[in-house]
Amino acid sequence: MRAAAVLALCCAAALPLSAADRITGAPFATRSEVYAPHAMAATSHPLATQIALEVMRGGGSAMDAAIAANAALGLMEPTGNGIGGDLFAIVWDPKTRRLHGYNGSGRSPRALTLAEFRRRGLEDVPPHGPLPVTVPGTVDAWFALHERFGRRAMADNLAPAIRYAREGHPVHETIAYYWNRSVPVLSKWPGFAEQFTIDGRAPRTGETWKNPNLANTLSMIAEGGRDAFYKGDIARTIDAYFKANDGFLSYEDLAAHQGEWVEPVSTNYRGYDVWELPPNGQGIAALQILNLLEPYDLAGYGFGSPEHVHLFVEAKKLAFADRARWYADPDFHPAPVARLISKEYAAERGELISMDRALREAQPGTPRQLDEGDTIYLTTADADGMMVSLIQSNYRGMGSGMAPPGLGFIFQDRGEQFVLREDHPNGYAPGKRPFHTIIPAFVTKEGEPWLSYGVMGGAMQPQGHVQILLNLIDFGMNLQEAGDAPRIQHDGSTDPAGQALAMSDGGEVDLESGFPYETVRALMGKGHSVRFAHGPYGGYQAIMANPHGGWIGASESRKDGHAGGY
Template sequence: MLLVPMLLVPMLSLAPSLQAADRITGRDFATRSEVIAPHAMAATSHPLATQIALDVMRRGGSAVDAAIAANAALGLMEPTGSGMGGDLFAIVWDPKTGKLLGYNGSGRSPKSLTLDYFEKQGLKDIPPLGPLPVSVPGAVDGWFALHQRFGSLPMKDVLAPAIRYAREGHPVAETIAYYWARSVPRLSPYPGFKEQFTVDGRAPRTGELWKNPNLADTLQKIADGGRDAFYKGDIARTIGAYFQANGGFLSYEDLAAHQGEWVEPVSTSYRGYDVWELPPNGQGIAALQMLNVLEGYDFSKIAYGSPEHVHLFVEAKKLAFADRARWYADPAFQPAPVARLISKAYADQRRKLISSDKPLREVQPGTPAELDQGDTIYLTTADSNGMMVSLIQSNYRGMGSGMAPPGLGFILQDRGEMFVLRRGHPNTYAPGKRPFQTIIPAFITKDGKPFASFGLMGGAMQPQGHVQIVMNLVDFGMNLQEAGDAPRIQHENDTEPTGQNTAMSDGGVVQLENGFPYETIRALMDKGHHVEWALGPYGGYQAIRRDPQSGVYFGASESRKDGQAAGY
């Protein structure tokens, strides 16, 4: 998801002057204790989805069953950030093999849509809304691939809670109502949206009961008919006919040909912890590149929130994002030199570009010789057998493209907007190609055992957020809840792997959430950073940690969202 600053929601502020220090830690930003439970844990961005996940595990379902059930429910309860019209990525800790497995459930561009078409239309970027940015939705395929390998309950039982809530209704949560209201004016012109996602032309209000019988019917067809009911049955035919009638290119054949893939997660070590991400076409390795650069500094002598902390973080981010813009794309079309990009030796080279006194104004990516050659939901679950799931799912821009096929109850993603309409770029549009992806799940292991499953949604904030969570846990000694509640940093205006932005030439903008000392802001400005205050673009975090000795789970869900961590 591409986040927009929430300037009208002051309740999200973490300013120390507005709240007392935590009674245990003394930290101004601590909002509540970690949730601790012996058997199972779930953390999602909606309390009802969290309870669904726990109920599934109580009935004998695995953590994967719980994650699928919660994701299906969030498509109903948080359509501003998710839905079966979008893509999915997941990392799973398999306790039987003691290994992490990754799933790339991202879809490809329509086979009949070509780069020539965009050029003939005079387009320099792919539009953010309407039929042109729509790619094949990969979420449902991801559900069934994960379930086939790790599911315990029948899929009918897994999807039943979402179906029931879709028919009977649920009260809309506060933050979701806010974003929904922002989406309605933009998306109402697109066929099927107003009829299926408004109440007499407006968004449902906080606490108002929302039903989606069309979605219930679609989920029931999938529960009864399996994966092919979505990709090769009446649902796919409805989608194909809808786009053909409305100037689009996504076809039945595109859906029928879709297949996600199991992938090997990649990692780097950070002060004794192994941090895991998925390789491109996602942006996860940017977090690993940042951590490798930051590991070269002694943060035992650098305080959280100090000018040095923020400055070094921002400069490491600039270096990683320059490579992100150059190298991250669908590996089937443009393989990235991943091993070299996340190596310690490469980080040592790049770190030399950082000055302690002034910010980098522009950054070039590593050369081939050096290299050897925005809404989303995040959730995590853990079960009594030790399985842990890190799952992220999105329609990209808020509620997606606005294209809502009749009678289906969901909106198609606009992830194709992430392509570049420039020949020769790794992320150049091509038929049947996966676009650059922002959504990334994460995982931490220590000594070969699971330590934490976590994620932080929000476009380009995601790798930045992952790094901040790791640093908060490892460098600054925070617990799981504090690590998410701590004020966040976001740097903007780098060169992007998409067509929307030009190369950074002025150092970009450092956005700081309320809670950073004025002395830090002043010192950053004295160094030459352009510092801005912004309230909303810092993402949403969930996490589960497992104690390696007792097996006890610790859960966290931050205060910026409507979510909940709970266990039993």
């Protein structure tokens, strides 16, 4: 199957690290960087990238473009996102010359209690069906972001997605591959097969897909605003659907939803300020890893060296131990964020790293308070200098499988990330936001915007954020090379969702093909368990400010999309 081969691009094609681009002689890249003088968009679907560019050509801002592309991706890539999911964003505003963050994550149903899970004999929140469903925050986030940073009417921003939903579009191959995997799992849930299959099967590569129900829903939102979704007929349909299908999400839960503006937090890595959003997301894990790695001469060790991979994995283990202990809804369990991302704390924790042996266990630190499915990531930049870093997801696969009749979208299953224990930071409670894996990122240098980027893929996301920056800053790669370089994923750390035992065996190191066997052998000698894995390495998009003016774009070779500009 050709799609499977595409998914395993770096996994299956053994490209030694010495491989060089035949034109430039630089480290291997699947394509050149994209340069444009006025505007840039990078998404995981070619049509969504075109939509974003059309919006900006028509006078829309980077935020208008991001919303339009995101709406289109909910139609075109339902394997990764949709209006049944949550959204996070970081925005560089050239007027205020500062970053703004938005946490668009929803809360658990107020009528669903921990006692109800216990009554059903459940030890974990199930991955599908009505129980993992939380309030979707995407539509609220669109309108909050648009109110502050948009220039065009929301109806104009949603029009391209509505048009493609009615007229149809050809399904791309990576999306078709994942869609086909989801259909057997989710077709048991009411509304899914009727609205997301063709005669009970997934659409095939190149086959035209229409979703008139989603077109109608987006039209109602375009006309009635966010309240059409959270307080109107859409909300009433959702309420009735869950009442009829053993669910708990209610009209009252939807009507009460409100996302929030948050302040991004940062650390400085070799002169670059790296920005993430604070918990309930996992973004600060990237900052913790960078702090742990900064004392080491990674450039001297070289990309793909045993030292590079070993130090990255060890730093990840330490950061993820804190992730399991501290990252949760701050309204219920505040984390000592300032301490966790401080250089002093990194120095203390860094003493646990040995150059010779891999950590088998990694306990969380005890910082004193100072006085990770499936996702899309996109980024846009306009002629005025606004940059948007946006990530949106239904979580696992295509979500919960719960698809209310006539609405054309699937609800997220983000609630699976809750732990069914009262004494856990991420323990389930009514009206609580679960731990979130989706994280946008941004980098400034000397107060100027430098890079808007993200890497999709559950627990891979903070690992990917770090690796992109190491590739750019330490190893001198360009924006496309930094994404195409073979990636590392460490698996097996203690999970914030409580769905895995505490790490006691060092976990597993997944390496894409391209790392020398000498590195693999050296890692094994340090006690690492190295394995071969297809596909868990995430998906990347990025836009960088061109020092000569305009923008530089790059996109993920492991996905269907591309970067484009004008």
